[in-house]
Amino acid sequence: xxxxxxxxxxxxxxxxxxxxxxxxxxxxxxxxxxxxxxxxxxxxxxxxxxxxxxxxxxxxxxxxxxxxxxxxxxxxxxxxxxxxxxxxxxxxxxxxxxxxxxxxxxxxxxxxxxxxxxxxxxxxxxxxxxxxxxxxxxxxxxxxxxxxxxxxxxxxxxxxxxxxxxxxxxxxxxxxxxxxxxxxxxxxxxxxxxxxxxxxxxxxxxxxxxxxxxxxxxxxxxxxxxxxxxxxxxxxxxxxxxxxxxxxxxxxxxxxxxxxxxxxxxxxxxxxxxxxxxxxx
Ligand SMILES: C[S@@+](CC[C@H](N)C(=O)[O-])C[C@H]1O[C@@H](n2cnc3c(N)ncnc32)[C@H](O)[C@@H]1O
Numbered sequence: 001x002x003x004x005x006x007x008x009x010x011x012x013x014x015x016x017x018x019x020x021x022x023x024x025x026x027x028x029x030x031x032x033x034x035x036x037x038x039x040x041x042x043x044x045x046x047x048x049x050x051x052x053x054x055x056x057x058x059x060x061x062x063x064x065x066x067x068x069x070x071x072x073x074x075x076x077x078x079x080x081x082x083x084x085x086x087x088x089x090x091x092x093x094x095x096x097x098x099x100x101x102x103x104x105x106x107x108x109x110x111x112x113x114x115x116x117x118x119x120x121x122x123x124x125x126x127x128x129x130x131x132x133x134x135x136x137x138x139x140x141x142x143x144x145x146x147x148x149x150x151x152x153x154x155x156x157x158x159x160x161x162x163x164x165x166x167x168x169x170x171x172x173x174x175x176x177x178x179x180x181x182x183x184x185x186x187x188x189x190x191x192x193x194x195x196x197x198x199x200x201x202x203x204x205x206x207x208x209x210x211x212x213x214x215x216x217x218x219x220x221x222x223x224x225x226x227x228x229x230x231x232x233x234x235x236x237x238x239x240x241x242x243x244x245x246x247x248x249x250x251x252x253x254x255x256x257x258x259x260x261x262x263x264x265x266x267x268x269x270x271x272x273x274x275x276x277x278x279x280x281x
Contacts, residue, residue, distance in 0.1 A: 031101050034075060041095040041122065043139045045074050048162045052177040053081045059173055059184045060133045060158040062086040069093065069131040071123035071138070071146070076103025076116070078135045083112035088133070090116040093126040128153060137162035151212075155189035155256075156235035169212045172234060188213040188233040189256045194280040199265055200273060202245055205280070221245045238263070 038045050048056075057078075062068060064087030070078040071093055079090025080103070090112070094100050103118040123142075128134065128149065134157065136143070143164045150159055150166065161183050165171065171183035192210040196203055197219065208217040208228065215231035219242040230251070231240035238261060241251045252275060254263015259279035264272050 031098060031105070034096075034099060034102070040072065042142050043072060045096070045099065046137070047074055047077060048137050049178060049180070050077065050081065052162060052180055052182060053078055054085060055175060055177050056135065056160040056162065056182045056184075057082055057086055057088075057133070059175060059182065060160045062088050062133055062158075064088060066132045067091060067130050068133040068135060069126065069128060070135040071126055072136070072142075073103060073118060074099055074137075076106050076118055079103075079116045079118070080107055080110050080112055082133070082135075083107075083115040084110050088115070091131075092116070092118040093121050093123050094118065095120065095122060132157055134159045135162075136160070136164070138164060140164055143167075150185070151187070153187045155187050157187040159185040159187070161185075170214075172213060186213070186235040189236045189238075191215065191233065191238065191256055191261070195261070195277040196280055197275060197277040199244070199250070199275045204242075206277060215240060218242075 034045055036046055057068070062082055066082070066086070066088040068079055068082035068088050069091045073079060073092025073094045076092050079092045082088040082090045092103055094103065097120050100118050100120045107113045107116045107118070124145070131153065134150065134153070136159065143161070143166055147166055147169070151169070163181060165183055166185060169185060172186050173184040175182055190210065191208050193208065195206040195208070197206045202221060205220045206217065206228070208215050213233045215228065215233065217228040217231065218225045219228060224245070226242040228240050228242050236256045238256055239251070239253045241249055244250045244267065248267045251266045252263060254261050254275065260276065262274070262276040265275045266272055
């Protein structure tokens with residue numbers, strides 16, 4: 001018997017065309033172009049220029065080992081640049097669903113969907129446990145509210161911010177690109193307290209006070225105290241100096257690992273020596 005039905009492949013093609021025609025305008029409508037200055041939950045959307053993004057990620061020493069988390073990720077450009085230019089993994093947290101969907105599409109177009117993820121959510125609730133770099137372009141008020149969480153990040157985590165600072169937590173580095181400032185903080189390890197520092201045959205009691213990455217204190221040897229100077233932390237890296245038992249200034253550099261530190265000490269005209277320290281109870 002002769003059939004009037006179109007062959008199956010033709011039918012499938014017709015149905016696909018019909019679906020595309022009826023759904024395309026809806027999808028285009030759902031993903032409208034954002035407008036600079038449009039309201040967001042806590043701050044408006046204003047994108048960071050691409051050139052500044054690259055410089056910020058360079059300032060954070062971003063590599064393929066990093067997870068770059070952008071809090072309030074807008075159209076996704078920071079996590080995408082982190083993946084595309086630095087080989088990092090990226091996570092964007094954004095409250096606006098339209099911006100999230102645009103970010104997902106942009107990551108596909110950039111060919112980095114395998115390394116970048118975008119989630120709709122409130123930046124104050126975001127999971128930062130895996131973050132090694134946190135990117136921010138927010139507002140003074142949001143920076144203040146976020147600060148306790150940023151201070152609690154793992155030592156060595158880098159925080160980069162376009163335009164806004166963290167109050168009296170001074171940045172480790174800053175720069176300006178096209179009149180726009182950007183800042184870097186490296187979350188410092190906690191070293192405040194007393195340490196037994198061994199240098200050669202000598203043992204000093206090192207007492208440190210800490211305000212973020214800045215350190216002050218003193219080193220005591222057999223009842224003689226010398227002030228600690230030029231002392232600073234960058235993540236888990238420490239540097240400080242004091243006059244040794246003979247009155248010679250010594251510059252110490254090293255690494256902090258939990259309740260121990262170790263590194264190299266330099267004194268003018270003397271060979272480099274090693275030192276180590278143990279936290280005192
Ligand atoms: C100034 S824009 C920065 C966008 C992007 N980080 C950049 O630098 O190009 C801030 C973004 O944060 C989003 N935002 C505001 N409040 C938020 C919140 N509570 N949680 C998540 N995203 C938020 C806004 O929708 C906007 O996209």
